[in-house]
Every structure is written in structure tokens, then in C-alpha cells.
Amino acid sequence: MFSTKARARLLVGAALVLYPAIAHAGQVAGTVSDASGTRNLPSAQVSIVELGRSVEADSAGQYRFSDVPTGRYTLRVRYTGADAIDTPIMVDASGMVTQDVAVGGGGDILVTGQRANLASSLSRQRGADGVESVLTRDSIGQFPDQNAAESVRRAPGVNVLNDQGEGRFVAVRGLDPSLNAASINGVRVPAPEADTRSVALDVVASELIESIEIKKSLTPDMDGDTIGASVEINTTSAFDRKKDLLAGSIEGSYNHYSGEVTPKGSVNFSKKFADNLGISGGASYYLRKFETDNIEMDGWTTDDAGNGFADAVEYRDYDVRRLRTGGSLSLDWQPAPSTRLYARGIYNRFSDQEDRRRLIFEMDADPASSTASGASFDSADGRIRVERDLKDRFEKQVIQSYSVGGETETGPWRLRYSAAWSRASELESGSIDPITFRRDFDGEDGDDLSVAFDYGDYLRPRFAVGGASAAAFDDAAEYGFDSFDRTTLSRSVDREWNFRGDVTRSFALAEGTFELQAGGKARLRQKTYDLQVDTFDGYDGDFTLADVVGRQTYRLADLGSVVAKKGERGFLDANAAAFERDSLGSDFASLAEDYAVGEDIYSGYLLGRYQAGPVRLIGGVRMEHTRNDIRGSTVTLNEDGDPGEQLLVTANRIRRSYTNWLPSAVVRYEATPELVLRAGAFRSLVRPSIGQLAPRFALERDGDDLEGAFGNPDLKPYRAWNLDAGAEWYFDTSSVLQAGFFYKDIQDYITTVTFEGDDAPYNGSYRGIAFTEADIPLNSGKARIRGVELGFSQLFRMLPAPFDGLLTNLNYTFTDADGETFDGDTGGLRTIPLPASSRHTFNAVLGYEKGPVSVRLAGTYRDKYLDEVQAVADEDRYVRQHFQLDASARYRITPNLQLFGEWVNINDAKYVAYQNAPVTRRLLQYEEYGYTLKFGVRANF
Secondary structure, X not given: XXXXXXHHHHHHHHHHHHHHHHHHEEEEEEEEEEOOOOEEOOOOEEEEHHHOEEEEOOOOOEEEEEEEEOEEEEEEEEOXXXXXXXXXXXXXXXXXXXXXXXXXXXXXXOOOHHHHHHHHHHHHHHHOOOOEEEEEHHHHHHOOOOOHHHHHOOOOOEEEEEEXXXXXXXXXXXXXXXXXXXXXXXXXXXXXXXXXXXXOHHHOOHHXXXXXXXXXXXXXXXXXXXXXXXXXXXXXXXXXXXXXXXXXXXXXXXXXXXXXXXXXXXXXXXXXXXXXXXXXXXXXXXXXXXXXXXXXXXXXXXXXXOOEEEEEEEEEEEEEEEEEEEEEEEEEEEEEOOEXXXXXXXXXXXXXXXXXXXXXXXXXXXXOEEEOOEEEEEOOXXXXXXXXXXXXXXEEEEEEEEEEEEXXXXXXXEEEEEEEEEEEEEEEOOEEEEEEEEEEEOOOOOOOOEEEEEOOXXXXXXXXXXXXXXXXXXXXXXXXXXXXXXXXXXXXXXXXXXXXXXXXXXXXXXXXXXXXXEEEEEEEEXXXXXXXXXXXXXXXXXXXXXXXXXXXXXXXXXXXXXXXXXXXXXXXXXXXXXXXEOHHHHHHHHHOOOEEEEEEEEXXXXXXXXEEOOEEEEEEEEEEEEEEEEEEEEEEEEOOOOOOOOEEEEEEEEEXXXXXXXXXXXXXXXXXXXXXXXXXXXXXXXXXXXXXXXOOEEEEEEXXXXXXXXXXXXXXXXXXXXXXXXXXXXEEOOEEEEEEEEXXXXXXXXXXXXXXXXXXXXXXXXXXXXXXXXXXXXXXXXXXXXXXXXXXXXXXXXXXXXXXHEEEEEEEEEEEEEXXXXXXXXXXXXXXXXXXXXXXXXXXXXXXXXXXXXXXXXXXXXXXXXXXXXXXHHHOEEEOOEEEEEEEEEEEEEOOEXXXXXXXXXXXXXXXXXXXXXXXEEEEEEEEOOOEEEEEEEEEO
């Protein structure tokens, strides 16, 4: 392109241009740490007052200014919770100034305890470009949280969706967890579950986390695949601390319902072999045994008297054994002052043994009599089927991530580079889900049974049986074997390779700096799901519930005879040859679920950053190009068809690609040293869930009826314009009053809708496949989200002793989120609240810390939300509002030894799902869990 002489002339010209700056400018660098010399302080604000230039200390507490002209200056360091430090410096002809700064003298506590945690979180929030909340390791440890998801819910605008009483999926600003993204050490976390992109953060042990950043506004250097927030989890680095660390904890966990005490333990360490080489890591073990009592109802309709009733009622008794283990390891090396390298890995394993016993009533006829608060059924009017079953399921999930990378800074240039591999998996092998024993009461030959349901307390409906066969209802020998389903294999694997490079050039201005940054990234993802289900619906012999009967651990009702936990295993193994496999149904259920989805994302961006005095401006554009290679099958079941045509399988493979341009702009302005104003606008997207996207078309033919469940490979990603504006007033030491407004305009929102044959837009045919009824995910149209976030945190140091140890943290989020979906009643669209979107969320913390005593009471509230969308509004599933109260207390015996106790779910908060009936709510699901107590000792050296 250029001759050798031309290239030489260009290099000489560039050298002449740069030479004056290099010859007459120097570099100022150093580390900010606490006055005790224990740890470095990330996000400390460092400025050269006379030049109007500012930077934030990085995760290792290091800062750097390049191109500083010779002269005398004032280096000012500010950190929330401590007084500002001014240090005079001289930049001379030598060109290099190293100035370390210790912050927090005069009694300020910046290392341990609730006050230190609040100071650290607020410092990082204050220094952030956009709207951001931060939780640090010590802050996470102050709460009685059982996993990473529960830790995140303490941040402003954040709550979680629970599974069996434990936090599982993170909801930000009241939005669906699928609209968030999660990262570990800067690498997107793949999802272990088969059909979703949402990452269940209950897999990740909170003890392995150094910090969690909840970034609600995006800049061009960030992945654009989030509308709610990007939840970024960081493990520890040896460079985070000035001193070596060895810490551990041993505790016991007691569940009120199970009555068992189970162990939990963790160890963390950080060791520097030299100033430029260190290793850090940790390990965690947590075994928890607990129980859940549950009631579920389905098939709600109205009888001729105008009273509502459910034609299926289930009483469920869960016993769960849950084990979390994990480990992390980081190696950090600084081979030269300009370069830092790292290698990091984290491994988390989550296993869940669930034994669920059910008593199920299924009624074929309307009630014999009914009232507004109950219904009575009689087998003389129609069959009453009673089933007693057991699910014996063992599931294992693993999330692991490994990355290498580094950063090089030389003069005005900064290079960042990384490569990573992540894998998430979910495995079931040999689960029984379920084994069922059945007794039909049909009213013939004196086989009479009546069942009366009392809905007076709609949360806990009662039942009573009567009739001539009432004794048979509870006789285990009367319940014959019906069938069992074995999950021979259910394996979901999600893998991703990640490669990234960024380059930044800094330009020193007369006042302030301008940075030009560019970068590229490749994410190569492959997700597969393989299912093998075997259904056995016949037995050559006599097999009844009496052969495997056990006892219940249920508190809501007397279930009578139940299947013993693990009671079926010995019988099934000893008599395997006598069971008959339903080959047709088993093969259909298995083949219809399998898929493989490849997703490669190539992105690049250009960003400009201007910082001068109190003003910071960031703007640019990001491009993301997505390529999909999607495979699944069309599987049609014709049970009455000719041999060879009963099960038809056609392989599907679809390739597609699309490109999104994502501009963004952020402004941060310090109106005063105490008042920070922010505003931002950005475009983002969320790709369809894997399960919705996969071309799996499952159809069952019954005469002229053809019912199906379809994936939709034509789905477009959600695309959103996002606006943020906020103000933060840091009115006192480690104290803040903040308010923010957000607005999101989403296109192509996705909902799954049940269509009848003549319903638009498909009119009985999808991708050339005719159907009479089908569940199809589709882009429903537009959605709009608007809301307000309010937060208040304060240390009450001004109060007289002993009240000067009080502190509080309050935050509230209002979210108004609505969209459109298909209306089965009118054939048009209807307005709905967006699924999993809560209108009100609130977190409150009241703490006290003085001397060796530390106490914290925390409450979290989440408003009701729409859980599942149905074709008609009356059948939509909602989850009731949830408020949970937790407490923790700590007593420091010595500077290195601490006793603690925690009380989780003090108020025995319940889970409730329901339908909005014309007059009253109709119960779909009710669960209660009791409380959990934890107690133990922590030590650090």
C-alpha cells in the first residue's frame, strides 16, 4: 500500500508530532489505599486540581495520568466515607511521578463492617459513568442471603423471583429477568436451563464473590443485550488488597419445617508472593434440607349456578435436599509497570434432590352443589379420579467460567485484551417424574365417593370426603399402579467462547482530557438440549400403593396414604422386566424437545470520552451482528394411524443473520462536590429465548383435531430505546439521597399465545402446518416502560451515643410497564402488564454498628406481577405481592473472630399465584416454607 520510504516518512512525521508532548510532559501514577494499609480502594476519585483532570482508581486502587506538563500541582483524592486528601506533587523533566495515597485517617473505618460496606458501595456508584449500584464482598456477607440472587436484591431497584422460597432469577426495575444479562469477570454467563437465556443466580455461591455491579445504563463498550440491567459478578484479585488474607466460616442452617441442622462452610484467601505477583481464591460448601407445603388448582370455570369451581385440585408435599459447592481461583501478575495480566476461573455446582408427594383430585362433572365459597362433587354425577404419586428427581446444574487477559498502558495508549470460555449445564439422569397410583370412583356398584371443597380461605382450600367408598379413599391397597415416567436423560449444555480487544488513546487538553476508544468482540455460542423420556404404563403383575407406602411430612391437610420417599426405587429395580414401555408416547415426548442452536455475535464499537472538571461526556455507537444456525424437528403423533405413520419426524434447520446498530450517550455532571447529576440515552436489544427460537414443532392428532406447540425461528429480538436521568446528593459521610427517572420504548415484545384454528394472524396454519389449536410465541408489538427510583442511605453519626451507631438504607422503585398481546375473545390485541413486571418494589435496611456489635434488619417487598399470558384475560396467571423480613446479628470477640446468627423469612412469607375471576381471585398455587436459622463463626487472619 505504501513504499518503504513512504512508511518511514510517516513514522518520522508521527514522531515529530508526538515529540513535543513526550519531551515536555510526564506521567503521574500511584495506588489509593485505606490508612490501615489493609486494602486498596477502587473508584476513589483522583484529580489534578489545576488541570481540571480526573480519573477513577481501578479495581486494584491504581490510577494514572499521562501527558502531564512539568510544574507543581495539587493531587486531590476523594473517597466516600472519608475526608478529601490534598497532596502537592512536582512533575519535572524526569517525567515520572509515583504518588501513593492513604485515605481514612482520623478514625474513619474503611475496611470492615456495615459502614465500610456502605462507603465502598457509594464510592463506586458515585464514580460510575451511568446509573449503577454496587455490592461488595463484605456487604454481601452482612445479609442473611443464601445465594448470589438473594444478595443482588438488596440493591436499589432490584428484586428476585423465588423458587421454593429461595431467590433464583433477578428482576431489575420490576422487569422480567429475561430482559437482564449476567456476567462473571466480564464474561457473559450462559444459562444452564434448556429453554431460557435467564441465568438462575442461585447456582452461584455468594461467598465466592468480591463485588456485584448492577449497571442500568449502557455505554458503547458494553454488550448491548440488556433492557433491565447488566448484572456483573467479579471474583477477587490478589491486587485488591495490600495485606494477605485468610478467612473462613463454619455455620449450621436449621429449617423450621424439616427440623434438621445442615452444614455450611467457606474459605477465602489472598496471597502476594511479591509486589507484582499474587494468587487469590475461595471455596464454598452449603447443604440445605428444607420442606415446602403446596396446593395447586386448575381448570377453573363456572357452573350453572354462577359459582366458580376448579376441576383439578392437588395437595403437594415437597422434601428437598439442596447442595451448593463452588470454588474460584485468580492469578495476577504485573510483569512490568505498564502491564497487568490475569487468569481467573470460577466453578459452581448446584444439585437438587426433590421428593414430591401429591394427592390429586380430578372431577369429570360439574359440582352436585356449589356456593360462592365452595363446591361439592359426587361420583354419581361423573367420575372422580384420585391419584397419589411421587416425583423422585435429582438435578445437577453447573456454571463455570475461565478467562485470561490483561491491560497495557504506555504513554497515552491503553490496550485491553481477553479470551474466555464458559459452560453451563443441567443434567437429570434416572429421575422418576412421577410414579402414579390411581383409583377411579365412578358411582357404579356402590362405588360412591363425594368430595366437598371449602374455598372460604382461598389460599388454603380444604377438602372432606364421604360416601359409601370413603374408607377406600384412604386404603393404600385400593390404589393400583397407573404409570411412571423416567427421565432417562435430560441434558442441556450451553457453551461460549469469548474474545475481546480494546484500544484507547488519551489526549490531554488545556483543561481536561479526551479519550478515543475502539474495540471488537466475538462471542461464539452453542446450546444443545437432549431429552430421553421413557413412560411405562403397564405392569405384568400386582403392584399397588400398599407396596411402597410411606408417611407424609405435610402440614396443610391429612393426605392419607402417600408414596414413601425412594420407596419405589427397590421395587422398580427388582421388577424392571415386568413393566411395559409406551414406545410411541415416549419417543414423541423425547424427539419433540431436542434442539441445537448456534449463535455467533460479532461486535465492534467506537467511543469518545470527554472529562473536564465536573463534566464527563461519553458517546458512541456499537454494532452487533448475529448469526444463528438453528436445528430442531417437526414431530407428529398419530396414535390411530397406520403402522409406520404413527410417529413422523422431519428435521428442521434454519440459518439467519441480522445486524443491530446501538448508539448511546451519557453525561455526568458534578454540580457541586456533593451533587452528581446524570443523564443517558441508549439503544439495546434482547434476543429471543433459546426455547422460543428453536424450530421444534410438536403435533398430536386426535381424529380431525391437531394440537401443537411450536417454536418460532422467525422471532425478532426485543429492541428498545432507553432514557435515564438522575440526581445523587451525597449530603454527609457515607450518606446519599438519590432520585432517578427511566423510560423504555420496546419494539417486538415476545409473548406465547394459544391460538384456535381460525384465530388471526395464523388462521390455522403455521409454516405450512395446519392445526386446530397451537401455542406459538410471537412478537406482539410495542411495550412501554416508565418509572422512578428513589434511594436514601445515611449514617446517623450526629446522634448522641449510643444511637450514633444507627444506619439505614431505603430504596423504592415504581415501574409502569405495559404491552400488547393477542386477545382470544376479540381476535385483536389487548393491553397487559409486561410479564414478571412488578409495579412497586421496596427494600429497607435498618442497621446498628458500634464497637463489637453489628445488627441488621432487612425487608424486601415486590408487588404482584403477571406470570403467564393466556388467550383470554380471565385465565392469565398472576403472582401475589411478596414481603420478606430477614435479620442478622454479629459480635466480634476479637479483631479476628466473629460470632453471627441469621434469621431468614422471619414473617413466613408465602408464594401465591392466582387468576383474576370476575368476583374474587381463584387460586392456582400456594406455597409456604417456614423460616431458616443460621448460626456460626467467622475468622480472618
